[in-house]
Amino acid sequence: MVFFNKIAAAAGFAVALTASAAVAEYPSKPVTLVVPYGPGGAADLAARIIGAEAPEYLGGNVLVVNQAGAGGVTGSTMVAKGNPDGHTLLMSRVGSQATVPAMNTTIPYTWDEFTFLGLVETNPFVIAVGADSKYQSFEDLANAIQSGERLTYSSAGVGTLLHMAVLILLDDLGVDPEALIHVPFKGGGAATTGVVSGNADFIFHNLSGLIGPIESGQLRPLLTSTTERVPSLPDTPTAAEAGHPALEAVVGWSGVWGPKDMPQEAADKWIAVLENLSTDESWIASTEKLGSIPQVMSPEDTKIFVEAQYNKFREVADKLGMVVR
Structure with missing residues (x-):
């Protein structure tokens, strides 16, 4: 009996080792971080910083892939409906994960059809015009x-x-939404270039996506959505200073989402990675250089934050009669 007990114990130990090895094997290949917008935009820039800094804590490489289209829906759907093994993740953005789902109920995913791994940063929005405007x-x-x-x-x-x-x-100015001409591009980078090149009069975009052209003198910032002036734009008034505090509701953010049925061990690994990034001086400095605010949230707090954003945009879209059902 002692002999069989030893065999059973050895077998159990072997199974435990195998299970531990299986967990430790993640990631077993490079992790693809899908950006649902084109190169050069806020989502792309945030993803490339993570792609450069996360491998140290992940124990594997991160490949950033741009999958633009349909206002972020194409790339988001690719992750939501793709292989849930944790090797394909989404660089989530407020547009693709909150505003689009709030405005269009016919897209292939809902705002909460993902595994929330964590918000990573927020960024103020800036209204800007071309330098010659x-x-x-x-x-x-x-x-x-x-x-x-x-x-x-x-x-x-x-x-x-x-x-x-x-x-x-x-809406805040009391102007009909059809009063202006909307010029959509495939991604924030292209939209910014559209204003720089004179193909659009203005843009209301993340500071992280505009900071380069602003610093080079190609764009002129007119207003920020922050409650206090942005240190990198000390001469640019806030929304409240301009008499339009309602614009403070417009804020950009980035996060890392996984497919809904992502394995827990893979999710736990990424939660730990993001926690490590929250104190990583290099990641913090790179994020702040873009004009963003490093702000890593837990999965639970992230979901609460995103739900509030989704509800706010649904409220506005309903008011303007713009929800597609």
């Missing part, structure tokens, strides 16, 4: 809009936060 201040731009000038604005696509941001702006 005749609009020198937000007041100039607002007066032009309210007087009926047929201005154009760029966005990363229909239903993205860049689109919703301007709709919130127009």
Whole structure:
């Protein structure tokens, strides 16, 4: 009996070792981090910083892949409906994960059809015009809009936060949402270039996506959505200072999501990775350099935050009669 007990114990120990090895094997190949927008935008920049810094804590490489289309829906669907083994994750953005689901109930996924691994950063939104624009201040731009000038604005696509941001702006100004011409692009980077090149009059975009052209003098910032002035834009008034505090609701954010049925061991690994990044000086410095605010949240807090964002955008979309059902 002692002999068989030893065999059973040895077998149990072997199974435990095998299980531990299986867990330790994740990731067994490079992890693909899907960006649902084009190169150069806020989501892409945030993803590439994670792709550079996360391997130290993950124990494997991270490949950043841009899968733009349909306002972030194409890339998000690729992850939501793809292999749930944890080797394909999503660089989530407020547009693709909150505004689009709030405005369109026919897309292939819902806002909560993912494994929330953690929010990683938030970033203020900035209204900006081209360097040669005749609009020198937000007041100039607002007066032009309210007087009926047929201005154009760029966005990363229909239903993205860049689109919703301007709709919130127009609602706050008491202007019909059809008063301006919407020029959608495939991603925030292309939308920014659209204003720099003169193909759109203005943009309401993440500071992280605009900071480069602003610092190089290609764009002029007119307003930030922050409650206090942004240190990198000390001469740019806040929404409240400009008399439009309602615009403070417009804020960008990035997170890392997995497919809904992602293995727990893979999820736990990434939760730990993000926790490590939250104190990583290199990641923090790189994120702040983009004008973003490092803000790693737990999966639970992330879900609460995203749900509040989703509900806010659904409320605005319902008010404007823009929900597709």
